[in-house]
Amino acid sequence: MTPSARSVVPPFHVMEVLRAAAVRQRSHGDMILLCVGQPSTPAPRPVLDAVHEAVDAEQLGYTEGNGIPALRETIARHYEATYSVTIDPDEVVVSSGSSGGFSTLLLTAFDAGDRIVMARPGYPAYRNTLHALGLDVVEIQCGERTRFQPTVGQLEELVASDGPVAGLIIASPANPTGTIIDPDELAALADWCRQHNVLLISDEIYHGISYGRPTHTAWEFSRDAVVLGSLSKFWSMTGWRVGWNLLPEHLRRPFDVLQTNLSICAPAVSQHGAVAAFSPEATAQLQRHVERYAVNRQVLLDRLPALGITSFAPPDGAFYAYCDISHLTSDSVAWCADLLEATGVALAPGIDFDPVDGGRFVRLSFCGDTAALHEGLDRIQAYV
Ligand SMILES: Cc1ncc(COP(=O)(O)O)c(C=O)c1O
Structure with missing residues (x-):
């Protein structure tokens, strides 16, 4: 028996990066994840309170x-x-x-x-x-x-x-x-x-x-x-x-x-x-996350050119910078793996998002901590 033809889809290369990142974290304890597509914060407080209430009161x-x-x-x-x-x-x-x-x-x-x-x-x-x-x-x-x-x-x-x-x-x-x-x-x-x-x-x-x-x-x-x-x-x-x-x-x-x-x-x-x-209280908390993303975005706009990365999609929203690194590689999977091994910084290879041209792109997530973003960029700068 074999799995269906329909189930054969390419793996997310970023999962490989995350696996390697977990190994690196165990051995070096210095990982900086700039590859994740999710906020680094929990749900807003009113949600947590509502859940406690629901657990007690609802079936x-x-x-x-x-x-x-x-x-x-x-x-x-x-x-x-x-x-x-x-x-x-x-x-x-x-x-x-x-x-x-x-x-x-x-x-x-x-x-x-x-x-x-x-x-x-x-x-x-x-x-x-x-x-x-x-x-x-x-x-x-x-x-x-x-x-x-x-x-x-x-x-x-x-x-x-x-x-x-x-x-x-x-x-x-x-x-x-x-x-x-x-x-x-x-x-x-x-x-x-x-x-x-x-x-x-x-x-x-x-x-x-x-x-x-x-x-x-x-x-x-x-x-x-x-x-x-x-x-x-x-x-x-x-x-x-x-x-x-x-x-x-x-x-x-x-x-x-x-x-x-x-x-x-x-x-x-x-x-x-x-x-x-x-609720207004939750919205106020969440707006503060967006303010942090905005600071992080500005850090990237200011610092990416110093890394030789002058071509990236204008990050109007979300928390990603999709960067052209064709001056550094045409194989973003190998480049991300090497970067991780050398520096402990994890980026997402562009090939996940573009099977044709993604070899010359990486995606950098800026939804984390601002100090960690600076540290990650310092290490990338030293690497390139
Ligand atoms: C563009 C886009 N659509 C949909 C999703 C899936 O999100 P959800 O958690 O709502 O399933 C993601 C998750 O990263 C996404 O980036």
């Missing part, structure tokens, strides 16, 4: 498949307050992280063989999940010229040369680049998708973490789009596994039925805690 059995009403109402109000978009709580479906919702969405919206477009570089789990679910991944190479985001012009060219597509996944702020799609371009992408009967999937899980450039939700421009949200990043709650989809009417019921079959519901205790994540 914490299965919840409604689409999420507890209190959480769906809170998320709907969040969109009203943040983007002036009025949302019915029934349009919100809570999932186990945005990842759980993403695979359910793909199964709900597409059939095997449908062609789905995404940017390259892009979040690798998207490419791999599409592959595992039998969908055809169509990557658009996005570089500096388009701020690492796909454009209507590129979609036009793609369809003219390769034929129609069924879906488009965008992420703004993006992983690994941090770039944000401006509202006129987001509106144009939403229009193009509507005109071409293409489902727009807008990954907005880094919203809340941006540095001046405004973020807009795709639902300001099209209710035919699907919006993915998550408590993982701004809310500093990766392990709690709470995400959501805003779904157009025709997908809501089939998504709900499928999700209930596949995973029943998102974790009950996390859903109860999640309601408190949107």
Whole structure:
């Protein structure tokens, strides 16, 4: 017996880096992880208090498949307050992280063989999940010229040369680049998708973490789009596994039925805690993390040129700098391994995000401690 062909997806090279980092930490105790994609902070205090209360007061059995009403109402109000978009709580479906919702969405919206477009570089789990679910991944190479985001012009060219597509996944702020799609371009992408009967999937899980450039939700421009949200990043709650989809009417019921079959519901205790994540007290705490990310981002902008790294995607949001290191290597996997061995600094090789050109890029995460970031950059500087 062999595993299915669909399960054969490339490993995350950054996991190899993390394995080597754990070994190094045991032998040297000096690791600086600049490769992780999650905040270094716990959930905000009101969430922890709400969880204590829920553990004492609630049964914490299965919840409604689409999420507890209190959480769906809170998320709907969040969109009203943040983007002036009025949302019915029934349009919100809570999932186990945005990842759980993403695979359910793909199964709900597409059939095997449908062609789905995404940017390259892009979040690798998207490419791999599409592959595992039998969908055809169509990557658009996005570089500096388009701020690492796909454009209507590129979609036009793609369809003219390769034929129609069924879906488009965008992420703004993006992983690994941090770039944000401006509202006129987001509106144009939403229009193009509507005109071409293409489902727009807008990954907005880094919203809340941006540095001046405004973020807009795709639902300001099209209710035919699907919006993915998550408590993982701004809310500093990766392990709690709470995400959501805003779904157009025709997908809501089939998504709900499928999700209930596949995973029943998102974790009950996390859903109860999640309601408190949107409170003013929690928001104030979380804003302080964003202030630290902003300081760290400035440290990078100031110091990267001294490392000879003058070309990187403009980090409008999220907490990543995607850096061109072609003057140092064309094999980012080997370079990251060597860097780690020599200095104890862990970076993510670009090949995880871009199987074609990623050999000359690394992703540097700046969501940690500012002093550690300085120390990591000192060591990289000495190394290069
Ligand atoms: C762009 C992007 N989308 C989705 C996810 C998955 O997040 P979640 O924790 O909500 O499943 C990540 C995680 O790093 C990400 O970077």
